[in-house]
Amino acid sequence: MRVWKFVVGLGVLLVPFSWAQVEITVWHSVNDPALRQLIQGFNRAQDEVRVEEVYAGDHNELVTRLQAAVAARRQPEVVFLEVTRFGLFAERGVLERLEPYLRSDPALQADLLPAARSVSTYRNRTYVLPLVVVVPVMYYNKALFEQAGLDPARPPRTWGELEAAARRLSREGQWGVNIPGQWVRWAFVKQNGGEWIDEGGRVLINAAPSVAAYEYLLGLVRQGSASREAALKEDVGRQLFYAGRVGVTFDSSGNYGFYAQNVGFELGVAALPCQVKCAAPIGGTAMGMTAAAPPEKKRAAWAFMRYLLHPENNARLVTQSNFMPLRQSTLERPEVQAHFRTNPQWQLFNQQLKVAFPRPRPPAMPAIRLMEETVWQSMVVGQKTPRQALDDFAAEIRRLLAQP
Incomplete structure (x- = not known):
């Protein structure tokens, strides 16, 4: 085994990997250029993990396709699901519980803003992390x-x-x-x-x-x-x-x-x-890893998810795609504050977020x-x-x- 040192924005991830490149697949329904650029940037920044991105259709089509893949035992390692639709897969054991991973990075969970935290749990357990929050x-x-x-x-x-x-x-x-x-x-x-x-x-x-x-x-x-x-x-x-x-x-x-x-x-x-x-x-998309993935691919999936949530990368989704900030440290970044000052619609978005509510997500x-x-x-x-x-x-x- 070796320790993979991967620079994520201004942070560093230390994750153990074997010498062979680990390949993981992410299925999603988010047709957003800035997000696609982040995925491509992850692949360019290192050679230990390669992410294959698959657009799996709209929110409903993704659910149907994932159900079929689970039945055939051909599910992806990472899936981005609309925030009211992941309870189905949490209940059925398709999604990995993330508490063990978050215990290794307590600062991440503490840094999530309330709206971002509100879309991440099912039955008071964490199965996903926020990727996109909108109103x-x-x-x-x-x-x-x-x-x-x-x-x-x-x-x-x-x-x-x-x-x-x-x-x-x-x-x-x-x-x-x-x-x-x-x-x-x-x-x-x-x-x-x-x-x-x-x-x-x-x-x-x-x-x-x-x-x-x-x-x-x-x-x-x-x-x-x-x-x-x-x-x-x-x-x-x-x-x-x-x-x-x-x-x-x-x-x-x-x-x-x-x-x-x-x-x-x-x-x-x-x-x-x-x-x-x-x-x-509260609308948006959450990202989870599938429980059936082997340990090596779960470690790769976690590194990829953390990369997307790094404040610098989250800031790109804020300034380029008008998605809401997910982390307090994102909110405090100079480029985000400058974006808010020069784009008056953000005052309205933040006002709307103050009256936003999470929706139930039963199976x-x-x-x-x-x-x-x-x-x-x-x-x-x-x-x-x-x-x-x-x-x-x-x-x-x-x-x-x-x-x-």
Whole structure:
């Protein structure tokens, strides 16, 4: 055995490896150039470990593909999973528990910011480390606001203001607002005092506050303030917004750079509107290693994960991809502070993070999230009322949660 000395930014990792190069594979669903550059940088910086990167599709496709790989005993050594979907693999023993590794680096865990820590555990055990943390925000077209007689410096702050603005922004071939995608629909439920599933495991998606949130969103479609087609297909709404045909849309803080570079109008960004309270779900991606990997590859996987979490590398994801800082030491870096000062949207992102909440991640959550899309569509097409659809959905969630 030898000790591998690998420089990670300004830090040094000391990890024992054999003389042969260790090859590991990472599966992910994060289509981000800065992250890809970090993976390539890891491979260039040393020759003891080589990481093969595999884009495994969107979040749902990655879950399906990983399940098949586990059944065939061909799983990767590292996997990047969306933060509500890893409980399935933790429960089934697919993911390695990370406490033994963290005990060798207590400073890392102590340095993680609260939002980053909140997405890392399942049943109070650590199976993953954060890689990406984002929050949803509201983007809006300042030119359309001015044309409608709305103040572009004061975007809607409440549900009532959003509905009123959407009416004024709507006309033939133009809509006031896009119905948010699923994770922001979750925010609307929470803002109204509702829940999908509470901390005790009670299913509350069909409780009155949750139903009222869906009724509010459906009402925007029925009054003509939101495109029915876009309400059924989130990508349609994005294209309408890019084309200047929608006044307000909702998306990730991590997509700010893409919006700023690709829209042909002055872009506004604001916090989500509030109702009973302000709330936004914590989104993002967590990274874990698979328990079936041999010890040599687990050591390589841990070194790779630590590399990605080094403050200098985390800072690159902050400044290049608008992902939230994961570590206090990242937050304190000069380039991050300079980025915050020169990019005013970060004040808004940090404000939104203060009201952000982690979401439950039971093993059934991947299936529950797939089902919610169908439930929402049944409301939009008029197949079921929100009450009927959510009563049926709640029954299905309870059935899924009862499964081993």
